[in-house]
Structures are given as structure tokens and as C-alpha cells.
Amino acid sequence: xxxxxxxxxxxxxxxxxxxxxxxxxxxxxxxxxxxxxxxxxxxxxxxxxxxxxxxxxxxxxxxxxxxxxxxxxxxxxxxxxxxxxxxxxxxxxxxxxxxxxxxxxxxxxxxxxxxxxxxxxxxxxxxxxxxxxxxxxxxxxxxxxxxxxxxxxxxxxxxxxxxxxxxxxxxxxxxxxxxxxxxxxxxxxxxxxxxxxxxxxxxxxxxxxxxxxxxxxxxxxxxxxxxxxxxxxxxxxxxxxxxxxxxxxxxxxxxxxxxxxxxxxxxxxxxxxxxxxxxxxxxxxxxxxxxxxxxxxxxxxxxxxxxxxxxxxxxxxxxxxxxxxxxxxxxxxxxxxxxxxxxxxxxxxxxxxxxxxxxxxxxxxxxxxxxxxxxxxxxxxxxxxxxxxxxxxxxxxxxxxxxxxxxxxxxxxxxxxxxxxxxxxxxxxxxxxxxxxxxxxxxxxxxxxxxxxxxx
Numbered sequence: 001x002x003x004x005x006x007x008x009x010x011x012x013x014x015x016x017x018x019x020x021x022x023x024x025x026x027x028x029x030x031x032x033x034x035x036x037x038x039x040x041x042x043x044x045x046x047x048x049x050x051x052x053x054x055x056x057x058x059x060x061x062x063x064x065x066x067x068x069x070x071x072x073x074x075x076x077x078x079x080x081x082x083x084x085x086x087x088x089x090x091x092x093x094x095x096x097x098x099x100x101x102x103x104x105x106x107x108x109x110x111x112x113x114x115x116x117x118x119x120x121x122x123x124x125x126x127x128x129x130x131x132x133x134x135x136x137x138x139x140x141x142x143x144x145x146x147x148x149x150x151x152x153x154x155x156x157x158x159x160x161x162x163x164x165x166x167x168x169x170x171x172x173x174x175x176x177x178x179x180x181x182x183x184x185x186x187x188x189x190x191x192x193x194x195x196x197x198x199x200x201x202x203x204x205x206x207x208x209x210x211x212x213x214x215x216x217x218x219x220x221x222x223x224x225x226x227x228x229x230x231x232x233x234x235x236x237x238x239x240x241x242x243x244x245x246x247x248x249x250x251x252x253x254x255x256x257x258x259x260x261x262x263x264x265x266x267x268x269x270x271x272x273x274x275x276x277x278x279x280x281x282x283x284x285x286x287x288x289x290x291x292x293x294x295x296x297x298x299x300x301x302x303x304x305x306x307x308x309x310x311x312x313x314x315x316x317x318x319x320x321x322x323x324x325x326x327x328x329x330x331x332x333x334x335x336x337x338x339x340x341x342x343x344x345x346x347x348x349x350x351x352x353x354x355x356x357x358x359x360x361x362x363x364x365x366x367x368x369x370x371x372x373x374x375x376x377x378x379x380x381x382x383x384x385x386x387x388x389x390x391x392x393x394x395x396x397x398x399x400x401x402x403x404x405x406x407x408x409x410x411x412x413x414x415x416x417x418x419x420x421x422x423x424x425x426x427x428x429x430x431x432x433x434x435x436x437x438x439x440x441x442x443x444x445x446x447x448x449x450x451x452x453x454x455x456x
Contacts, residue, residue, distance in 0.1 A: 089369045093142030093328045094362035096352040098153035098165040099337050100137075100144045101177050101190065106333040107133040108161050108181070110317060115183035115213040120254055121285040124277045125298045127211065127220055128247045128256045128288065129317040132273060135292040136319055138227065140329045141237040145358055145373070146173060148380050149394060150447035152350040155342045164422045167447075168396040170380065176399040178418035185212045189416045203227040204410035219250045223409065225260050238263075240270065241292075253280030258288060276305060294319055338362065340440050346429045347440050350447035354440075379448065386450050394449065398422045 110130035117123040147167035155163040165177035172191055179186040190207040209222040225243030242262035248255040258275030271291040276284040277298075284305045290296035295318040300308045307313075322331045336342050340353060352358065357372035387394065399416040406413050 087143065089357065089361055089366055089373055091143050092361060092369075093140065093144055093330075094358050095328075095334070095338060096145040096147050096151065096153065096355065096358060097173075097192075098147050098151060098167065098175055098177070099352050101165050101175060101188065102153060102155050102163050102179075102337050103137045103331075103334060104130075104134045104186075105155070105158060105161050105163055105179055106137070106320075106331070107317060108159050108179075108184075111186075111211060111213070112159075112181070112183040115215050120249070120252060121277045121279070122298075123213070123218070124220075124247060124249065124254060124256045125286055125288060125316055128245070128258060128277075129296045131222055131224065131245065131247060132258070132290075132292050132296055133317055133319075135241060137331060137334060138241070139239045139293065141229065141239060142328055145352075145355065147175060147352065148355075148376055148447045149383070150350055150397070150449060151352060151355075152348050152398070152447070153352045154344055154348060155337065156344045157342050158336070162423075162426065164398055164418075166396050166398050168399055168401070168416050169394075170384070174414075174416070176396070176416040176418070178398075178422070183214055185214065186210075187212075187418055189413060191413055193410055200228060200230045203229065206408050206410045206413055208406050208408070208413055208415055217251070221248045221250050222246075223248075226410070245273075245275075254278065256288070260292065276301065289313070290317075343440060344426065344429070346438075347443065349443050349445065351445075354443055354445040356445060376445075383449055392449075 107130055110126045110133065114123045114126035114130070117126060149167050149170040151167045153163070153165045155161070160181040161179055162181070163177070163179040165175055168174050168176050169191075172193075174189065174191045177186070177188045177190070186209075188207060188209045190205070193204040193206045195202040195204075204226050205224050209224075211220040211222070212218070213220070223244075223246045225241045225245050227239060227241045229237065229239050231237045240263045241260050243260055245258045245260065246255060254277065256275065256277045258273050261269035261272040261274070263270035271293045272289075273292050273296065274289045275287075277286040277288065279285055283303055284301050286298050287301045287305060287307065288296060288298045295315055297313045297315045299313045300311045302308055320331065320333075323335075328334075330338075338353065340347075343351070343353065347353070355372075355376070357369045357376060360366075360369035360372055386392075396416065398419060398421055400419045402415050402417050404415040406415055
């Protein structure tokens with residue numbers, strides 16, 4: 001049975017509410033069981049009042065808030081709303097985009113295995129499974145805070161990985177990140193581009209992601225699929241990432257091409273990922289299959305893409321256990337990212353953990369979080385005015401803007417390069433014997449270029 005015709009008006013939601021409620025429940029009971037979709041969430045693409053009430057019970061939206069916000073947001077349909085719209089903290093999670101970038105490090109052991117691997121095709125199996133593993137975290141429907149210009153996030157004490165990210169541009173919003181351990185170095189320049197479509201938003205990952213495997217110096221390039229956030233205002237919000245993920249070995253020409261299946265009306269195909277690892281001659285060598293929210297497996301294949309006789313499907317990655325009924329759908333690793341347990345000695349005052357709006361939201365104080373968020377945004381605007389008046393340019397501390405402009409499927413990207421100064425900073429701090437014990441929670445958040453600047 002086909003899905004109802006999409007409409008955007010409030011009248012549609014009012015008129016269809018009762019019918020959709022009955023239809024959705026019936027589909028879940030009968031068609032879902034008949035087609036073998038037990039346990040798969042039924043996705044109602046147009047939303048409905050019962051979904052709104054369920055979200056309200058979770059403490060997210062009240063129906064009157066949805067209606068009010070819908071009226072305000074209609075004028076932005078078709079626009080990039082990455083940084084042009086002030087959003088209420090009730091739809092936020094207590095994490096910034098810089099911290100969310102660090103979630104890719106949860107299964108960094110897969111990159112360790114890729115570095116240790118002798119087989120060039122199996123190496124891509126490990127590396128692409130690492131890239132897929134973060135999508136379980138990306139399905140969270142809460143919005144992270146946009147970083148303040150100059151804001152940073154540092155992470156240590158995780159599998160020998162050191163991670164640093166910095167907000168290098170405000171308009172357009174751009175972040176740069178670097179992580180490494182004895183096996184790999186990871187570098188990313190990220191410039192998210194969005195398109196607001198009314199009750200959904202398309203997110204295009206304009207960026208460049210490179211991984212260098214240290215043993216052989218192999219360089220891998222990752223192009224992820226776009227993401228769509230559905231039922232943004234009305235209905236149960238859910239996230240899908242239909243399209244291709246391509247990881248290319250720039251050293252050898254081998255590549256993996258994996259297709260993220262789009263979600264069907266009753267959830268059919270949701271989470272499923274299938275594809276192949278190809279040699280430089282574009283001949284399939286290994287098939288890969290799985291679900292981005294559960295596990296990935298692989299099996300050697302012939303030139304037609306069929307499994308080789310005498311081989312079997314082997315699991316390469318499986319999702320770790322997650323907390324039950326977590327308010328923000330956080331994994332244990334996401335909680336570590338927010339924790340000071342993963343913070344280094346002498347934490348930078350520009351670190352995301354120290355943001356007062358983020359911390360207030362984490363403690364459940366939405367009123368204070370909203371007020372602090374507004375204060376930080378006003379201070380950022382004041383800094384922008386000061387820079388313009390003094391004809392200054394913002395200069396990132398840990399990354400340098402290069403002359404390279406790389407094409408992506410969604411537009412050109414100016415590339416930032418890690419300048420190694422953070423390694424020097426950490427080495428100096430870690431080797432110092434004169435570091436006073438400081439309660440990091442008492443450090444005032446300070447990403448600012450100018451001191452004591454009025455926000456007025």
C-alpha cells in the first residue's frame with residue numbers, strides 16, 4: 001500500500017490525525033507481522049497528533065510549541081538553516097557538534113586492525129565498518145549546540161587516542177578535527193550544509209575526511225551519505241541516511257562502495273547497508289552487509305559479486321551495549337565524551353564541556369540553559385563587530401587554512417590542516433611537574449578573542 005500524498009499544512013495534520021492513528025496501529029499489527037517486520041518501528045512519514053503527544057511526554061515538545069514554531073519556521077523553507085535560526089534549547093542535547101565529531105572514535109580499534117591488516121581489501125572492510133559504526137549515535141534526534149568560534153574539544157584516555165577539534169569559522173560554520181594513536185591519524189574539515197523543507201531538514205556532509213594508516217602510510221578518503229531528519233516539528237522525529245558511502249584507498253586505488261537503504265513506509269529497509277570492496281580495476285573482492293545500528297559482516301566474493309564457495313559470512317563489528325531508557329539516547333561512550341574523565345590535564349578553557357548552556361541542560365535546567373545560550377551568542381556577535389571594526393581576521397589555534405579547495409558532491413570546501421601545535425602543547429603540559437591541581441568544573445568557558453568585551 002502506498003503512502004499518503006505529502007502535504008505541509010496544519011489542516012492536513014488535523015484532518016488526517018484520526019485516520020493515520022488507526023492506520024498506523026493496524027499496519028503495525030497486521031502488515032508488519034505478515035511481512036516479517038516484527039520489532040521494526042513503524043514510520044509514519046507525515047507525523048500525527050499521537051506522535052506529538054508521545055514526544056511531549058518525553059519532555060520535548062508541547063503541541064502549542066510545535067504549532068508556534070511551525071508558523072515561525074515556514075519562512076525558512078528551502079533555506080540553509082545551519083546558523084541563521086535561533087533554536088530553543090528544548091530540542092537540544094547537552095553536547096556540541098565538536099563533541100559529536102569525537103563520537104567517531106568509539107570504535108577506533110577497527111582502524112587499529114586496519115593498520116595491522118596485511119590484506120588490502122580486508123583493510124577496507126575494517127575501515128568502512130569504523131565509518132559506519134558512528135551512525136548508531138547519529139540517529140539521535142536531539143540537536144547538538146553549534147560551537148562558538150574558537151571553541152575546542154579535547155579527548156584523551158580512550159584506547160590511546162588523542163583527539164582535538166576546533167571551530168575554525170562561524171560563517172559558514174566550519175569545524176576541523178584531528179585524532180591519532182600509534183596506528184592511525186585522522187583528519188577532518190567539516191562544513192555542514194542544510195536545507196530546511198518544512199517538517200524535515202536535509203543535512204549534506206560537505207567535508208573532507210582522511211585517515212592515514214601509519215604502518216604502510218596508506219591514505220583513505222571517506223565520502224559519507226547525506227542525512228535526512230524527518231518529522232522535525234510534527235510527529236515522531238527520526239533520522240535516515242539513504243545513499244552511498246565511498247571509502248577510497250588513495251594509495252592503491254582500491255575502494256569500498258556501500259549503499260545505505262532508504263527507510264520504507266513501514267520501516268522496511270531501514271538501517272540496512274550493503275555493498276562491495278573493489279580492487280583498482282573495479283572488480284568486486286569482498287561483499288559487505290549489515291545494519292548500521294547493529295553490526296557489519298563480510299564475505300569474499302567472485303567477479304559477479306556472489307559469495308565464494310567454501311567461505312562464510314564473518315562479523316567484523318557489533319554495536320556495544322547502550323544504557324536503557326537514557327533521556328538523550330546516549331551510549332556509554334557519549335557519556336564519557338561529556339565527562340571530565342576523558343579530559344586531559346590543564347584542560348583548555350575553550351573546551352565544550354565548560355559551556356554553561358551545555359552544562360545547565362545536562363543538569364536539566366532549561367531556563368538557565370536558554371539564557372546562557374543567548375548570552376554566548378550575543379558575546380559572539382559582539383566579537384564579530386569588534387573584529388570588523390579593527391579589521392582583524394580570526395586565526396584558529398590548532399589548525400591552519402590551506403590554499404587547497406577540494407570538490408565534494410555538495411559544493412567546494414576550503415581545507416584546514418592540523419598544524420601539530422596541539423601535540424607540542426600537550427607534550428609540554430604532560431611533562432611539567434608544576435601543574436597545580438585545579439577543579440576543571442570551576443574553569444570559566446573562554447573561547448574569546450577579546451577580553452572583557454561587552455555584548456551590548
